[in-house]
Amino acid sequence: MVDLKAKPFYLNDEQIKWVNDTISKMTLDEKIGQLFVHFTAAVEEEDVKSEIRECRNMGGIRFNPLEKEAIWEMNYNYQKHSKIPVLSAVNTESGGIGATKSGTYIGNEMKIAATRDKKLAYQLGLISGIEAKAVGCNWAFAPITDLVLDWHNPGISTRGWGSDPELVLEFSKEYFRGMTDAGMVCAMKHFPGDGADERDPHVSSSTNPLSVEEWDRTYGYVYRGMIEAGIHSVMPGHIMLPAYQKYFNPEIEDRDLLPATLCKEILTDLLRGKLGFNGLIVSDASHMVGVAGRMKRSELVPRAIQAGCDMFLFYNDPDEDFEFMKNGYLNGIITEERLHEALQRILGLKAAAGLANFSIDKFPPFSGLAVVGKPEYKKITQEVSDKAITLVKSIEEEVFPVTPERYKRILLVPVGPEPDSMLSLAGMGVDGSQYVKQLKEKLEARGLTVNVYVDPIKKNLERMKKAPKWLMKLILRRIAKKSRKSKGAYGMKQPIRALTENFDLVLSVANVTSTMKTVQRLEWAISKGGWDNPWYVNDIPTIFVSFACPFHLADVPQVKNYINCYDADETTIDALIDKLAGKSEFKGTSPVDAFCGFIDTRI
Numbered sequence: 001m002v003d004l005k006a007k008p009f010y011l012n013d014e015q016i017k018w019v020n021d022t023i024s025k026m027t028l029d030e031k032i033g034q035l036f037v038h039f040t041a042a043v044e045e046e047d048v049k050s051e052i053r054e055c056r057n058m059g060g061i062r063f064n065p066l067e068k069e070a071i072w073e074m075n076y077n078y079q080k081h082s083k084i085p086v087l088s089a090v091n092t093e094s095g096g097i098g099a100t101k102s103g104t105y106i107g108n109e110m111k112i113a114a115t116r117d118k119k120l121a122y123q124l125g126l127i128s129g130i131e132a133k134a135v136g137c138n139w140a141f142a143p144i145t146d147l148v149l150d151w152h153n154p155g156i157s158t159r160g161w162g163s164d165p166e167l168v169l170e171f172s173k174e175y176f177r178g179m180t181d182a183g184m185v186c187a188m189k190h191f192p193g194d195g196a197d198e199r200d201p202h203v204s205s206s207t208n209p210l211s212v213e214e215w216d217r218t219y220g221y222v223y224r225g226m227i228e229a230g231i232h233s234v235m236p237g238h239i240m241l242p243a244y245q246k247y248f249n250p251e252i253e254d255r256d257l258l259p260a261t262l263c264k265e266i267l268t269d270l271l272r273g274k275l276g277f278n279g280l281i282v283s284d285a286s287h288m289v290g291v292a293g294r295m296k297r298s299e300l301v302p303r304a305i306q307a308g309c310d311m312f313l314f315y316n317d318p319d320e321d322f323e324f325m326k327n328g329y330l331n332g333i334i335t336e337e338r339l340h341e342a343l344q345r346i347l348g349l350k351a352a353a354g355l356a357n358f359s360i361d362k363f364p365p366f367s368g369l370a371v372v373g374k375p376e377y378k379k380i381t382q383e384v385s386d387k388a389i390t391l392v393k394s395i396e397e398e399v400f401p402v403t404p405e406r407y408k409r410i411l412l413v414p415v416g417p418e419p420d421s422m423l424s425l426a427g428m429g430v431d432g433s434q435y436v437k438q439l440k441e442k443l444e445a446r447g448l449t450v451n452v453y454v455d456p457i458k459k460n461l462e463r464m465k466k467a468p469k470w471l472m473k474l475i476l477r478r479i480a481k482k483s484r485k486s487k488g489a490y491g492m493k494q495p496i497r498a499l500t501e502n503f504d505l506v507l508s509v510a511n512v513t514s515t516m517k518t519v520q521r522l523e524w525a526i527s528k529g530g531w532d533n534p535w536y537v538n539d540i541p542t543i544f545v546s547f548a549c550p551f552h553l554a555d556v557p558q559v560k561n562y563i564n565c566y567d568a569d570e571t572t573i574d575a576l577i578d579k580l581a582g583k584s585e586f587k588g589t590s591p592v593d594a595f596c597g598f599i600d601t602r603i
Contacts, residue, residue, distance in 0.1 A: 002344040008230045008279040009348045011356075018356040019347040022084060023340070030083070031339060032326045034059035034346050035305060037089060037282065037313045040078075043070050048077035055318050059311055059346050060087035060139065060282075068102035068135050068372045072364075075136025079363055084347075085355035089139040089187075092179075093159060094429060095124065095381075096131025096372060098142075103131040104377040105430055107384040109144055109175075110158040110550060111566035113167060114588040115387035118174045121161075123380050125175035129182025134368045138353040140186045141235060143175040145222050146194040151551040151596045154514035155200030158548060158566050162591025165218050169225040176229060185353045187282055188226050190237025191271060192244065192260050193219035201238040201290030202516040205259070208241045215243060223275055232349060233280040236260040236267060236309070238290030244270050258307075261291050262300065267308025280345040282311040286321075297321075302328020306335070310342040378571075385571040389563065389579055390588030392553065392595075393602070396560035399541050401582030404447035407505040407541070412440055413453040415510040415532050416523045419548075419568070432511040432568035435547055439509065442577055451503070455525035455532055493529030500540050508534050508559070511547040511568045520548075522555040534559055545576065554596040564594060 004011045004019060011019070026034070033056035040061050042048045052058070061078055065071070078086050096103025106112070106124045113121075125143075132140065147168060148160040161168045172188065179186050190201075192208055192215070199206045210218065223234075238259040245257055248265040260266040261283045271277050283304050286292065294300065297316065301324040304312055315321040328334045350356065394400070402410075419432040440450045499506070514520035524533045534542050537558050544559040546552045547568040556562070563586075565572050578584040595601040 002341050002348065003278055004344065004348045004351075006278055008232045009352050011348060011351050015351040015356045019344060019351055022347055023343050026084075026343075028326070028329075029056045031343060032322060032329065033057040034084065034343060035310075035312050035325060036060070036315060036321070037062055037087070037311055038318070039063065039314045040074070043074045043077070045077045045081070048074065049081050052078070052081055055315070056322060057083050058086065059084075060089055062089040062091075062141075062313075065097060065099060065101045065103070068100040068369050071100045071135040071137075072366060072369060076360075076363055079136065079358070080360045085350055085358040087139045087346075087350060087353065087355075088137040089141055090132050090137045091142065092128035092132050092140045093142045093144060094128075096128050096377075098128065099132035099137050100135050100372060102369075102372050103128075104373055104381065105569060106377070106381050107388065107569075108158045108429060108567055109161045109171070110148070110591055111384060111388045113161040113171055113591040114390055114564070114566060115384060116589050117387060118170055120380070120384055120387070121171040121174035122178040125178025125180075126182055127178075127377050127380065129179040129184040131372045133183050134364055134371050136364055138184060138355070139233075139349075140179055140184050141189060142179075142186060143172045143188055144190070145169075145172050145188045145226060146190055147218055147222070148195045148592050149218075150196055150198050151554065151593070152198030152519070153195050153200070154198075154517050154520040155202060155206075156195040157514060157520055158550065160195055163593065164591065165221045167591060169222045172222065172226055173229050176226070176231060183354065185232040185349060187233035187235045187280075188223075188231050189235035190239060190284060191223065191234050192236070192239060192241040192266055194237050194239055200514075200516065200518065201259070201284070202288050203518060204289055205293070206237070206239045206290050208239050210241075210243060212243045212247050215241065220275075223271075227275055227277050231279065232352060233282055234271065234277060235282050235284055235313075236271075237284050238288050241266055241270075259291050259294060261286075261309060262294060262303050262307050264307045272308060280310045280349045281308055283309045283313045285313050287314060287316060298324045298327070299333075301325050302333040305342060306333055306338055310345045381569065382571045382575070385569065385575040386584065386587065388588045389565050389572065389575055389586060390590050390594070391562075391579075391586035392564055392590055393562040394560070395603075396541065399543065399561050400580065402448075402505065402507075402543070402580040403582070408449055409503045409505075410443065410448050410450045411453055411499070411503040411506045411531070412436065412443075412450050413506055413508045413532055413534070415508060415512075416525065417512060419511045419513055429513060430567050430569045432513065432547060435511050435568035435573065436509065438570060438573050439507075439577075442573060443507075446577065446581065453531050455530050494531075496536060496539050499531065499536055503540065506531075506534065506536070506540055506542040508532075508542060508544045508556075509547065510545070510549070510552055512552070513548045520551070522552055543580070547572070550590065550592055550594050551596055553594055553601045554598060557598060557600040562594075564588070564590060
């Protein structure tokens with residue numbers, strides 16, 4: 001039974017009456033429509049009205065960030081024309097930028113945690129909530145309460161606070177408190193816990209391999225604490241938890257194990273039963289391979305609701321998925337009791353978000369957009385950058401400070417793969433595509449001479465793309481001639497003096513972000529002898545800087561000086577240069593084992 005007066009809803013009699021009256025007046029199609037969160041890009045009024053009709057009055061919407069005026073218009077039109085007010089969800093994991101491009105990027109969770117300042121986690125939640133609320137949103141798909149336990153995992157990485165359950169709970173609660181103070185409701189994710197194996201549910205099955213006892217001490221500790229704190233909703237990931245599914249169902253065979261989104265034992269028995277969660281459960285995105293590949297779509301859609309999800313995130317096709325869900329109800333996969341409970345929680349969360357008895361005159365005013373991107377918010381971003389940057393390893397005496405007097409000539413070496421733009425497009429990170437250019441310009445403004453390394457393969461390929469056929473043949477002959485002179489296949493190697501006689505210091509940098517990828521590792525253009533892989537650390541002072549993944553030391557254990565920055569925001573680049581120059585101390589503390597458990601990364 002759903003207790004709407006209890007945590008996390010805390011509804012009064014008038015709000016509960018609105019919930020029950022609204023449900024009693026719904027047609028079956030409207031009830032089925034409420035189960036879906038629709039991904040939209042519609043902004044203009046007629047487009048919004050068309051999508052509402054197509055989706056039979058969806059229960060919620062989500063979208064990728066646009067400018068604040070467009071998002072405000074989108075939300076205004078959805079609330080104006082929806083028969084029942086919609087939950088408008090955003091991935092405000094790292095700031096108001098998750099709701100609108102005009103919003104403020106504060107910092108990803110790991111960057112905030114590296115400051116060890118929990119008030120900054122509160123500020124992250126508060127500013128994110130203020131900006132999201134101003135553009136008409138009401139539901140945050142955050143905080144991420146996963147533990148970053150497996151350093152190979154590409155899906156969480158800097159999106160999580162770290163590996164220590166106590167730190168994760170403390171910072172998650174502060175983020176939630178800030179969001180609540182801003183008037184938003186939250187969905188923590190990704191139950192029963194991502195980050196414990198090396199796979200990403202976006203592109204693969206994923207398993208949390210911990211035993212019941214291990215899970216209770218780690219992930220369970222965080223979830224219990226957040227439920228006690230009053231978290232409004234939970235987003236299960238497409239992640240299996242075999243130990244607990246077998247705990248509740250000892251007879252189950254391995255071939256029948258299911259990701260949490262489809263698993264009654266995980267959602268109903270563990271989350272609802274053992275952990276006592278009374279709030280709303282919303283599935284993670286239903287097109288992810290971690291769930292989409294598990295059964296027929298026609299079965300998967302209603303099974304998620306019957307297993308315990310109250311809302312289903314994203315259609316593949318609105319007409320098709322709606323029919324799958326409706327047929328699941330008509331055929332008895334979704335029971336009447338389960339449908340009614342889901343509707344109570346959906347409407348209950350809407351009431352908790354201030355949508356009971358809603359009228360469009362209550363929508364946030366257009367003038368309120370002035371709070372989005374306020375200059376004072378940027379000061380918080382700068383404080384985070386100053387406090388977060390972490391000197392993980394420095395075993396070379398007197399390599400710092402990096403000043404023109406000591407290192408006039410710097411070779412700036414970008415290491416691949418190229419930055420991923422998907423995180424910034426989804427509002428979950430910064431656009432790091434210009435970080436090398438910014439770093440070079442800012443170092444040169446300090447009086448340093450900076451050359452950016454381009455590996456010979458890339459340089460030759462670029463030349464050949466632009467060259468006519470006769471010139472391309474000439475280039476290929478010259479490459480072959482150089483290779484013969486070097487007596488081997490590694491003809492692109494250079495003598496070490498080419499490096500040491502022309503440069504005083506190598507600054508090796510990487511901005512490898514990951515979303516919907518299988519790895520987050522460094523890649524080398526030339527397997528041996530190129531300057532992108534820092535093999536020369538005993539010949540010339542070398543500093544390696546990671547602007548994203550905190551685990552690159554595993555791939556460059558030989559480097560004597562290694563820094564984690566956690567993102568490539570411009571405030572980070574400014575703070576890094578100050579620290580390299582000795583104008584500011586390194587203050588960050590790694591929230592994970594940046595040495596990846598290896599001996600050679602430390603020596």
